[in-house]
Amino acid sequence: MNKTVLGGSAALLILGIASVSFPSPWAWLMPVLVTTAWLSVVVKKKEAVLPLPEPCPSLVPEPLLKEVTRVEVREVLPAGWSEDMHRYRASLEILQGLKNLVVTDTEGAVVRLTESLFTLVTNSKDVSLHIGKSLSFLTRQDSGLGKTLGNLEEQVAVFDTLNERFSQLKTTLASDIQALTKVVGSINQFSQTLSDLADQTNILAINASIEAARVGIHGRGFAVIATQVQALAKNSKEISDKMASTVRDVVGHVETSFDRQTQRIRESEKLIQDSEKGLRQWADQVAPQLAEVESTIDESRQLASTVTEQLGQVTVSLQFQDRTRQILDHMGQILHDISQRLILSSGLEKSPIPPEQKIQAYEAASRWFTVREEWGLVPGVVPERSKAVELF
């Protein structure tokens, strides 16, 4: 037996007892008031708008009957309100779904971005280190190309010294030849003198022979001496001529040799000068290139440092997603609280949302949908995965 019937029966019983016990107008009012109060409590607690139990018209006076009717009207939702309320509840579910979608999607994107950024920074640092390592041997002053360049410059300086010494050698050689020529001249002079002397001695010897012959027997010994002197003069002249000839030969050889040496020295000087010139040119080209390499290494290091600094700023920016998520949650919570009060006051909080209201809510919301995942919230809808690129 339900509460309505029980309540109505209890009211009638009280009415009956009152009419017997208290024969006054208040006796009629009391049970009606009790019944009305009870009914208002029941209506508020009911899951759906239940029709009030029909009061018995014969027992309730007309004015009181109207009072009950007014109470009933106040407790009944206006026409269409329940449908709107159900649609509102369905829309709230959609909003919650969208909020969760936003939070999940952005969190996923930020996580992937974070991973990529940190990988990028690590790679950038590695590249910078690798560049520095690979090129540092070129610029090291104690063992790299820098040292080689230094050695090269030292060698160029040695070439300068060599050039100087060759030049001195050439000068010395020239002065030696001059001295030799002078000596040979002297020898030739001596040789000529010797030859003249021999000629004169020969003439003397001839004169002596002539005088010896004029003297006769007493001049024979003198004639012999004259003959020998003549022979001696002849020998001296021959020796003198040979000496002159030999000296001429030797001088000729020495002059030829000196000329050859001088030519060789000249050629060597040219070679050294050409090499020195080439080395200087090479050194002049390498030095700025080395400086360029050093500058590149420095720039690379600075770039890696800048990337690390930028990462610090990016780290801060990435955390705004978390703040946004919290704010979204708070918005959702506020909306939920307000909505709950509204729904509770309607008495529909435990009623299942009728399918037609759900459909209407999704239809209204989906007018705004543009993202594939939004369509995923609609029950029964499997959004198609579209191609990333489509050509028409």
Next chain:
Amino acid sequence: MGKTILCIDDSTTIRLLVRKTLEPLGYRVLEAEDGKVGLDVAAREGVDFFLVDVNMPVMNGFECVKGLKALPKYVGVPVVFLTTESSDDKKALGRQLGVSGWMVKPFEADSLAKIVRMLAG
């Protein structure tokens, strides 16, 4: 093996940033998505430093820290709140609970590294 840090935060992004900041410095970083999971991890592992968010589902940061401070093996182990909250009353509550510091999000990687180095070694 370096010191162990436990990051208790319901945001995946924050936990990832903490990990990316501290792991290259030689720390071992553990994660928990709420206070209750954080207490479970703390009970199971040996942690040298706690980074705790305040607003989390299931169990918030204050409740979690109360639980941590009640564990004998974590007496004296530093706890720092890492949170978007910055009100004085919340900070006062943190001080009462015995935390070692209060970091407001968004944090800078350098600042986090400095604090961890200072408090955890």
